[in-house]
Amino acid sequence: MTWRDRLRPASFRGVPFKVDVASKAGGRRGFNFEYPKRDTPSDEDMGRRARRYAFSGWVIGPNYQIDADALEVALNAEGPGRLVHPDFAEDMVRCEVYTRAQRRTEGGMAFFDFTFVEAGTSPAQLVTEATQPAAKKAAAATSDAAAKQLDDEIVST
The missing domain is CATH 2.40.30.200 (Elongation Factor Tu (Ef-tu); domain 3)
Incomplete structure (x- = not known):
């Protein structure tokens, strides 16, 4: 060819x-x-x-x-x-x-x-994944964990 x-x-x-x-x-x-x-x-x-x-x-x-x-x-x-x-x-x-x-x-x-x-x-x-909802969920989980840890420290003192 x-x-x-x-x-x-x-x-x-x-x-x-x-x-x-x-x-x-x-x-x-x-x-x-x-x-x-x-x-x-x-x-x-x-x-x-x-x-x-x-x-x-x-x-x-x-x-x-x-x-x-x-x-x-x-x-x-x-x-x-x-x-x-x-x-x-x-x-x-x-x-x-x-x-x-x-x-x-x-x-x-x-x-x-x-x-x-x-x-x-x-x-x-x-874009293959919606990252904003995942970031909001991770921030809320971090905030909840920090609040729980602070409560635990206040109770134990």
């Missing part, structure tokens, strides 16, 4: 587009500490960066304006959407920025440059 056999048609929220250039960026977040009177820094790894995808592409054909408008609606829609990248797989992303251009010399086409960022998960989805 060649690399051409593995290519998929690019789309965002199910709206297809052709791709001229596609790239993906990532890396690690970190904080670098530099100290006075010390020649070596210290680095703290703060986790993976959100993936970013950048495309230069186009829509073409007799209905290119309708297709370009549909792509713009998808790019402007609230919340994450599914991006099918021709080479790198599928991901849930949000469109950070896009530009749409039409050239007088190249009729029947609309050109797009866009950048997407990985949507990830909401911090609210990471």
Whole structure:
């Protein structure tokens, strides 16, 4: 199977587009500490960066304006959407920025440059336990135990 056999048609929220250039960026977040009177820094790894995808592409054909408008609606829609990248797989992303251009010399086409960022998960989805009721229960138990111990000491004296 060649690399051409593995290519998929690019789309965002199910709206297809052709791709001229596609790239993906990532890396690690970190904080670098530099100290006075010390020649070596210290680095703290703060986790993976959100993936970013950048495309230069186009829509073409007799209905290119309708297709370009549909792509713009998808790019402007609230919340994450599914991006099918021709080479790198599928991901849930949000469109950070896009530009749409039409050239007088190249009729029947609309050109797009866009950048997407990985949507990830909401911090609210990471909470697995309600900690406030547990904290209140522990505080009440501690308060009751302290009051009982104080009563016991007063009685024994």
